[in-house]
Amino acid sequence: MELKSVDLGYASGEPVLRGVTVTARPGEVLAVTGTSGAGKTTLLNAMAGLLPPRSGTVTVDGSPLGGRDAAVGRGVVLIPQENGLAAILTAAENVSVAVIATGGSPADARRRTADALAAVGLAGQANQLIEELSGGQQQRAAIARGLALQGVVVLADEVTSELDAANRQKVLELLRAEADRGATVVLATHDPEAAASCDRELHLADGVAGWARP
Template structure:
């Protein structure tokens, strides 16, 4: 897949009486990285889930290449991949299986899925850990497996929620470099992060505070 242009038009997300995302409008071009920053509770996760089709906005629209994003499965079919907080890995599977099994479920043949999995694990520095169960990995290693799983899908839109939160500086650089591999294929990438170094490595930065967005560095 090539990349997609992501656009939000006056998107509002509410959780009951709480406004998690307050009228956010933005564009992330294909082949660029946006960092979304802000304190815990600022609305970063709600924003990413709305981008992924996992939360339906109470107002406004999310569009990929000008077409409204539907439900989560529809967004996924169009190449939107979400790396959630907590990684979402199956602990009974190995690192490689966690990357390959979703590809098999999507209809890829075993040879292609295995090759993609090996490439993705290499990109995040975990080729030698491919046969380890998730429960044998550190939190940071599991986080990198989750990123590898997303990369192996070759997304048009990659949404990563705190994908570097448990990593030291060296492995942070590895993951940011791996995300750039998705960008080089044309994907739009959105990284929600508390990490100023990760934010600085993005092409633009948007700060959230109680759901309200302010550009720290817009795209140029």
């Protein structure tokens, strides 16, 4: 995935980010860092097809990304900061519905759901409603959903913010495994240790993006 000279903003206000140029490569984990309000979520939303750039281009394999539906069809998975789970569904149902919606068969959805929930330590909570889970468990359920989709690009927005040290480490290992299978992984984080585990680090400050570790 490549962004070239991208300006990003909402409505008619000032741009949140200006002139962002970055290539996120298959097989690597790219950290996006910065203080709260620096634009990390804005950047990931643009990479997910949720926020069209005001100027510049966002491409995947050399072709324009398009909107969110097009991005989903091209295998761009977003694990949002607010989890985006349906409270009235169980953890397993949240994962399975997403797999089926992106073309998986019911049998495939069952298998991938079980594997993903087990990977994040939620096998025992598979049949619990999301609203019955703790904040950290909900975050892990959202991560499981993202993993089950087996994306070409995996965008993870502050996915370790509510996790204890052991679960944070496990999630970082799972994101690394996604990169090892060939996915492009982008992790937005304010956690220096999480950022340090990534291959490169793009830092956002004062509306611009610069390399902390190229």
